[in-house]
Amino acid sequence: MQTGLNKRTNDLTITNALAGIAVDNLADALDFYERLFGRPADARPxxxxxxxxxxxxxxxxxxxDADRAGASLVTLIVDDLSEELGRLSLQGLMPVAKSMGDFFKTAKFRDPDGNQIIFSQPQHGTY
Known part of the structure; x- marks a missing residue:
């Protein structure tokens, strides 16, 4: 039996994902991520x-998770990187790096623990 695979086509049947970020101090992280997302957390399970x-x-x-804090990386796909950068700037968040490639424009941020949060906009016609 092929667990997690569609038996007929062998396509993955994954329907969603949870990106995990390890932090040392949740209070410091909450301040950063509430500004990053523009709202408080949707869930505190x-x-x-x-x-x-x-x-x-x-x-x-x-x-x-103090042992893994600072070693996470998450890429968030956005429709308009310039718009997001303007919104984040108003929240006092500035990227540590920006780049433009053939397929994506990106801006990299770091949270208080050093985790990388990358905002990425697909270039027209590539996504």
Whole structure:
């Protein structure tokens, strides 16, 4: 039996994803991520966990894990990177790097623990 696979076509049957980010101090992380997402967490399923639901599906999950804090990377796909950068700037969040490639424009942010949060906009006709 092929667990997690559609038996007929062998296509994955995954319908959603939860991106996990390990942080050292949840209070510091909450301040950053509430500004990043423009709102408080959508769910607080446990005392050391906060989660934001993404409009297109999926969740970003922040959890206290001192051993792994600072080693996470999440890429968030946006329709208009310039618009997002303007919104984030008003929240006091500035990218540590920006780049433009053949397929994506990106802006990299770091949370208080050093985790990388990348905003990425597909170039016209590539996504």
């Amino acid at each position: 446990m005392g050391e966990v906060a989660e934001w639901k993404l409009p297109g599906g999926g969740w970003v999950h922040i959890a206290t």
